[in-house]
Amino acid sequence: MKIDRYFTENEDPSDNAFSLIADFDGTEDQLFDIKVDSNIPVLPLRNMILFPGVLMPVSIGRRSSLKLIKEAEKKGSYIAVVCQKMAQTEEPVLEDLHRIGTVAKIVRLLEMPDQSTTAILQGMVRMELKEITSTHPYLRANVDVLEEEIPQKDNKEFTALVDSCKDLTIRYIKSSDILHQESAFAIRNITNPMFLIHFICTNMPLKIEQKIELIKIPLLSVRAQKLLEILTREVQLEEIKASIQLRAREDIDQQQREYFLQQQIKTIQDELGGSGQEQEIDEMRIKAEKMKWDLETKNTFLKELAKLERTHSQSPDYSVQLNYLQIMLSLPWGIFTTDNINLKNAEKTLNKDHYGLEKVKERILEHLAVLKLKNDMKSPIICLYGPPGVGKTSLGKSIAASLKRKYIRMSLGGVHDEAEIRGHRKTYVGAMPGRVIKSLVKAGSSNPVFILDEVDKLGNDRQGDPSSALLEVLDPEQNSTFHDNFLDVDFDLSKVMFIATANNLNTIPGPLLDRMELIEVSGYITEEKIEIARKHLLPKEMEANGIKKTDIKIPKDTLELIIESYTRESGVRELEKKINKIFRKSARQYATDGYFAKTEIKPADLVDFLGTPEYTRDKYQGNEYAGVVTGLAWTSVGGEILFVETSLSRGKGGRLTLTGNLGDVMKESAMLALEYIKAHASLLNLSEEVFDNWNIHVHVPEGAIPKDGPSAGITMATSLASALTQRKVKANLAMTGEITLRGKVLPVGGVKEKILAAKRAGIKEIIMSAENKKNIDEIQDMYLKGLTFHYVNDVREVFAIALTDEKVADAVDFSVKKAAKE
Structure with missing residues (x-):
């Protein structure tokens, strides 16, 4: 095998240099008749493709790679040469490499003057990577040698194709400033068609994607055809560039390269019908004339527009500046929707969308009435708070619909970056306006109904406190000049109707809470849930599941059983899921059998649709035992009843034991109750010795559920008093209230939810602080029906009402009289 050499006209053949192509005595068969192991080293290249024969x-x-080259050169073995997909990958694996490459041989290694190593590689035959077998000390892989299909020498069409490629390459070299003109001499002297095609593919300054596409083509004739298409396009581009340069050169100085490039771009744009940048700026200037801006905002915009004109379109600052101006033009400056001030229609809309919620509806109608009288009013900041699923967010939609305003919802749950509210300064990379401004752009008006959802779940970290950023947004005295960092000009938010929603007011900072008008959206009783299900949930879920109103009916008694036995919540979200589940199962049965097996879902059918009941109603458990008292508790999903149990056991020291997963405040309530009874033992006619000879154990059942809060104070005191006196507690009685060391009964919260829980459990009488009477007066009579309230100020009054004179069977007497006899 010999390596033929092609020399330029000015080159001495005796020079010790390497040839550009290898001819193998002119027969391609010798090139492919090589023995390649299936598992060979892999040399990944950056942005380089090696073709066979080159x-x-x-x-x-x-x-x-250096270790690979030296070992392969020493052993005289073949290597696989492939190109990386990403040049910056330092340790490529199979997914980082193009699969098609070339089997190559190392002709020589050269140590360069800068201490680097250069390897002269000779392409042999195309191959395909199958799998990586080793990565250390270099890549090794299994490869498949790919056969080349070369046309016959007498194929005239292929010969013409090769000649065309040769001519176009020479034309490209002559018009290009990148390649040496002497390269054309080498091209003319290559007679072998295959090596000519591969030489052009390797050495032409084509995109790496184009070279990959070429080496993947199995037929040499198809590869030559594709190369001809690429060369034709490149030659045309070079000639167009040469023409542009010729026209631009008359007006520019050779030494001003930047200006020269700009002139080239301008000439191209002129050919296409004018500069897109100039057209865009002119359009923005025309839009600015129509905007309802004050003088300061208009001057700011024109100043920034002039800055955009001076900025080169290829500069990174150009897109930032353009984005800023587009947002300024997109904001609804002075654009307002006309409010629908028809109170009857508004009330009708609110009643149609939501059942109950009388306080909230009354407040909205009051706002509309004032707006109608004054015809201009700063919108209020309303905060709807209550348990999940009671309709706080959906109420915002109804308010927007009743006012005929645009509706925007912004979820604040998990937001912990101040820039989410105020935006970033536009000097930062990737700067954006805050979510308030972006939402107004989306709404297209300056007076939408803006829902700030889950305002109690805002976070804060090193990037700032978003709740503090909301202070300006939610202050009617400040939000007329809201300042977004990205916009850097004031925007009027005073006409926006902000409605915040929250589950828990305790996590909202005080200053933020002070700016909002609080409206409680409390839980629903069973009767209300039934009406909500009939009027809203059933039609909605029927439509969602493709079921007609006449197909399936769910009567009231079935809905009541779903509410009581399959859900435990203040709202109706879980109820909606259960109804959806019933319709899903019905839809599946209809799709399978072609008819509805159950056209009316009766209570007995619920087990088939929803399984066994998930919850049992909290029920009053009687007063047969001393020391067992019913209390009322508030949870995030509504009110519940709880039982406080006290038992006595003999033991020196009078130890108090508290169990039932109680929090610190609840434990303190138990200790306060015991200390009060010790201090006022004579009130209950108790011997003081009982506290020294009997241990006291207070337990609150359902130990898996954490319990805390002061509202069980009088419940624990009554339980201790009942156990120590062995007197029964009045039947069907529950109580709630905080106790002090002096025996005072303090008011508690969550009154409505606690009353609902008492009604569900069959309680008839409730004891609470006299200060809670004002809360009872605000509750509708329908919630209070069947209940008797005892308002107390002192624990003595609680004992007088709750403890009966009847003692339990086998009672132990701890009275003073009994102790004196002993």
């Missing part, structure tokens, strides 16, 4: 110098940089 010699190519490669500078070796990686240590692993």
Whole structure:
């Protein structure tokens, strides 16, 4: 095998240099008749493709590649040469490499003056990577040699194709400033068609994607056709560029390269019908004339527009500046929707969308009435708070619909970056306006109904406190000049109707809470849930599941059983899921059998649709035992009843034990109750010795559920008093209230939810602080029906009402009289 050499006209053949292509005595068969192991080393290249038959110098940089080259050169073995998909990948794996490459042989290694190593590689035959077998000390892989299909020498069409490629390449070289003109001499002297095509593919300054596409083509004739298409396009581009340069050169100085490039771009744009940048700026200037801006805002915009004109379109600052101006033009400056001030229609809309919620509806109608009288009013900041699923967010939609305003919802749950509210300064990379401004752009008006959802779940970290940023947004005295960092001009938010929603007011900072008008959206009783299900949930879920109103009916008694036995919540979200589940199962049965087996879902059918009941109603458990008292508790899903149990056991020291997963405040309530009874033992006619000879154990059942809060104070005191006196507690009685060391009964919260829980459990009488009477007076009579309230100020009054004179069977007497006899 010999390596033929092609020389330029000015080159001495005796020079010790390497040929550009290898001819193998002119027969391609010799090129492919090589023995290649299936598992060979892999040399990944950056932005380089080696074709069969071509010699190519490669500078070796990686240590692993250097080790590979030296070992392969020493052993005289073949290597697989492939191109990386991403040039910056330092340790490529199979997914980082193009699969098609070339089997190559190392012709020589050269130590360069800068201490680097250059390998002269000779392409042999195309191959395909199958799998990586080793990564250390360098890549090794299994490969499949790909056969080349070369046309016959007497194929005239292929010969013409090769000649065309040769001519176009020479034309490209002559019009290009990148390639040496002497390269054309080498091209003319290559007679072998295959090596000519591969030489052009390797050495032409084509995109790496184009070279990958070429080496993947199995037929040499198809590869030559594709190369001809690429060369034709490149030659045309070079000639167009030469023409543009010729026209631009008359007006510019050779030394001003930047200006020269700008002139080229301008000439191209002129050919296409004018500068897009100029057209865009003119359009923005025309829009600015129509905007309802004050003088300061208009001057700011024109100043920034002039800055955009001076900025080069290829500069990174151009897109930032353009984005800023587009947002300024997109904001609804002075654009307002006309409010629908028809109170009857508004009330009708609110009643149609929501059942109950009388306080909230009354407040909205009051706002509309004032707006109608004054015809201009700063919108209020309303905060709807209550348990999940009671309709706080959906109420905002109804308010927007009743006012005929645009509706925007912004969820604040998990937001912990101040820039989410105020935006970033536009000097930062990737700067954006805050979510308030972006939402107004989306709404297209300056007086939408803006829902700030889950305002109690705002976070804060090193990037600032978003709740503090909301202070300006939610202050009617400040939000007329809201300042977004990105916009950097004031925007009027005073006409926006902000409605915040929250589950828990305790996590909202005080200053933020002070700016909002609080409206409680409390839980629903069973009767209300039934009406909500009939009027809203059933039609909605029927439509969602493709069921007609006449197909399936769910009567009231079935809905009541779903509410009582399959859900435990203040709202109706879980109820909606259960109804959806019933319709889903019905839809599946209809799709399978072609008819509805159950056209009316009766209470007995619920087990088939929803399984066994998930919850049992909290029920009053009687007063047969001393020391067992019913209390009322508030939870995030509504009110519940709880039982406080006290038992006595003999033991020195009078130890108090508290169990039932109680929090610190609840434990303190138990200790306060015991200390009060010790201090006022004579009130209950108790011997003081009982506290020294009997241990006291207070337990609150359902130990898996954490319990805390002061509202069980009088419940624990009554339980201790009942156990120590062995007197029964009045039947069907529950109580709630905080106790002090002096025996005072303090008011508690969650009154409505606690009353609902008492009604569900069959309680008839409730004891609470006299200060809670004002809360009872605000509750509708329908909630209070069947209940008797005892308002107390002192624990003595609680004992007088709750403890009966009847003692339990086998009672132990701890009275003073009994102790004196002993």
